[in-house]
Structures are given as C-alpha cells and as structure tokens.
Amino acid sequence: MAGIMLRSTAFTDHDLLPGRFAQDGGNVSPPLQWSDVPDPAEELVLVVEDPDAGRAPFLHWLVTGIAPDSTGVAEGAVPQGGREWPNAAGGTGWSGPLPPRGEEAHRYFFRLYAVNRPLELPPSPQAADVHEALAGRELGSGTMVGTYRR
Numbered sequence: 001m002a003g004i005m006l007r008s009t010a011f012t013d014h015d016l017l018p019g020r021f022a023q024d025g026g027n028v029s030p031p032l033q034w035s036d037v038p039d040p041a042e043e044l045v046l047v048v049e050d051p052d053a054g055r056a057p058f059l060h061w062l063v064t065g066i067a068p069d070s071t072g073v074a075e076g077a078v079p080q081g082g083r084e085w086p087n088a089a090g091g092t093g094w095s096g097p098l099p100p101r102g103e104e105a106h107r108y109f110f111r112l113y114a115v116n117r118p119l120e121l122p123p124s125p126q127a128a129d130v131h132e133a134l135a136g137r138e139l140g141s142g143t144m145v146g147t148y149r150r
Helices: 127-134
Strands: 005-007 032-033 043-050 058-065 108-113 138-146
Touching: 005 108, 005 138, 032 108, 043 127, 058 127
Parallel strands: none
Antiparallel strands: 005 032, 043 058, 043 108, 108 138
16 A cells, blocks of 8 residues: 655644634644655545543544645645545534643544545534445555644
8 A cells, every 4th residue: 555645734743733623723734745646546534533532532523525736735625526524522623622631641543544436424423434434445544643632
C-alpha cells in the first residue's frame, strides 16, 4: 500500500495542537497538506479520532468524497469535493479536542486514505464503521498525530 505524505503548517507530528482547534478555543479544523496520493484513487477519506477518549475511539471529523487531485485543506475549511459526516459529539463536521481537565494529553490521529471506490456508511457512523468500510478499499494512507490536554 502506498504512503501518503500528510502534514500541517499549524503543528508537527506528535506535537501539541494549538488551542484555537479545541472546542473551548476557536473550534476550527487545522490546515492540512498532502502529497503522494496513488494515481488510481477514486476519492480521499479524512478521519480524525481520539483513541484515548474511552472504550471506543471518539470520531472528531469524517470527510468522504475528497477530490483525489486535491493537495490539502485550509484552516476551518472543508476539503475540495468533501462531504462532512456526523461526529461523536453530535454535530456535523469538525469537533475539536475537549479532553477532561487534568487528564494526560489525548492523542488525535489524523488519517487520510486513498480509496478505490466510495465508502458505504450508515447515516451516523462510528469510528469502527469507518474502519470496517475501508477494509479492502485502501490504496494508500498517511497519518499524523496531534496531542491536546486541558
């Protein structure tokens, strides 16, 4: 499987996310840039989840249908061609970090997948639904991790 290069101008891999991306900050999505998307990709899928939020990963952002020839997304924007889905906080689109005060920093995994056909998802997918739908459709992926604590 091909490796997609995923990065941000707002934070580096395994670095602290600036407060403006958190729910109690500006609650805007961070800017992302990507490259090395495999040529046969039909679309890109962006998944942001927190595996430290409890028994199941907390889905912070799910965007499907992203144009495979796109190269990134600006801060607070939706990727080109993208459809935002419900998040685990009950809204649609980006839901910034809001870990309980005093806990160790939570990790936020930003994953971009190149897929060979659109995902089939329920109306309000959980993180597990997304990973199950990705099985057998991935052509490549890229990951970066941000951390946040209050």
